[in-house]
Amino acid sequence: MGDDSLIGGAGNDSLQGGTGNDILDGGAGNDSLQDGAGNDIYLFGRGAGQDTIIDYDTTAGNLDKVQIASGVLPADVKVTRDQSHLYLNINNPDGTADKLTLQYWFYSSNYKVEQVVFTDDPTTVWAVAELNALANAATEHADxxxxxxxxxxxxxxxxxxxxxxxxxxxxxxxxxxxxxxxxxxxxxxxxxxxxxxxxxxxxxxxxxxxxxxxxxxxxxxxxxxxxxxxxxxxxxxxxxxxxxxxxxxxxxxxxxxx
Known part of the structure; x- marks a missing residue:
């Protein structure tokens, strides 16, 4: 209960918030971030690894966000999808890649994280409509x-x-x-x-x-x-x-x- 700030370490962490407006930062490693009711913020950026978010909230009008850390601009993030999940992909200059999976994002509105925002570009906000459009855009790769x-x-x-x-x-x-x-x-x-x-x-x-x-x-x-x-x-x-x-x-x- 309450507004919590949960920060992971260098390993593979499992962070679970409760009711309230929480901030979850998995840090390095392949982390599982899970939260429910409240307006929650999930932090993600270069070096974050392969993280997964499960955000289940049936509250009408809630506003959950993915906050992209400094050093990453909208052009650096590729949005993809499969039948049920939404993916945010960051390719790094050293050839590595970080990936954030928003599980069941397309399966039900109860699993929606409603916005992706950028620390270095606060005027850019990807809401549900923008994320849908980006995820369903055709490319020369497998879509x-x-x-x-x-x-x-x-x-x-x-x-x-x-x-x-x-x-x-x-x-x-x-x-x-x-x-x-x-x-x-x-x-x-x-x-x-x-x-x-x-x-x-x-x-x-x-x-x-x-x-x-x-x-x-x-x-x-x-x-x-x-x-x-x-x-x-x-x-x-x-x-x-x-x-x-x-x-x-x-x-x-x-x-x-x-």
Whole structure:
């Protein structure tokens, strides 16, 4: 109970705050930082190691923050994600890297840390909307990207990407690389653009929540001067009406783990 300040040492620490507005600093080492109710601050920076935050707070209007230490600017922090977790990555000049995992950040709003702020740039505040946008931005590397509730147009660019359409009628383009496309929205149409990854595998996994859907595919011609649009692939039940679709599309009944 109360407002606590918890500071770890050079090893791998486990710090757990209670009710109140706490400050948690794991220090060096790979630390576990856990807190609950209250407006809490988690400190992170160069040399912090591979830290993990679990912040579970059901209080409406609470404001938890990650405070990035001096010596790190917004341009030094790369925001990434997977299905459930948010990651803040800092690459150091000596070739090492520090990583902060915000566990279950995408799983539930109860696990949200609401802001990332910078000691050396107090005018920059990454709130939930900015963190979502940064985490879902496509790069030339392997990305996990998830669409919004609306109609999205997502291009994964390079790298072996996982792209989830989400709700809405979405257009998903894997780009180069071996990409996993998951058109799992509730809309009628999911457009798939086959990337310029000739000789590689690119599969489309369909979610069980789509009782009826249509896929429109587009792919570049060999000379890359123009695009050709393939036939629509309609499915009701478990039947695919195209040999191309049968090779590249995985139905929910095929149980590929998605």
């Amino acid at each position: 996990y990207i998830e669409g919004s509730a609306g109609d999205d147009n997502i291009n994964g660019l390079g790298g072996n990407d996982t792209i989830v359409g989400g709700a809405g009628s979405d257009t998903l383009a894997g780009g180069a690389g071996d990409d996993l496309l998951l058109p799992s929205g509730e809309g009628w149409s999911e457009g798939i653009q086959k990337g310029a990854n000739r000789g590689r595998s690119q599969y489309i996994y369909l979610a069980a929540c789509l009782p009826t859907w249509r896929l429109d595919t587009a792919y570049p011609r060999r000379r890359k001067r123009s695009k050709s649009t393939g036939a629509d692939y309609d499915r009701t039940g478990t039947v695919l009406d195209s040999s191309y679709a049968a090779k590249k599309i995985r139905l929910p009944s095929q149980n590929y783990g998605y």
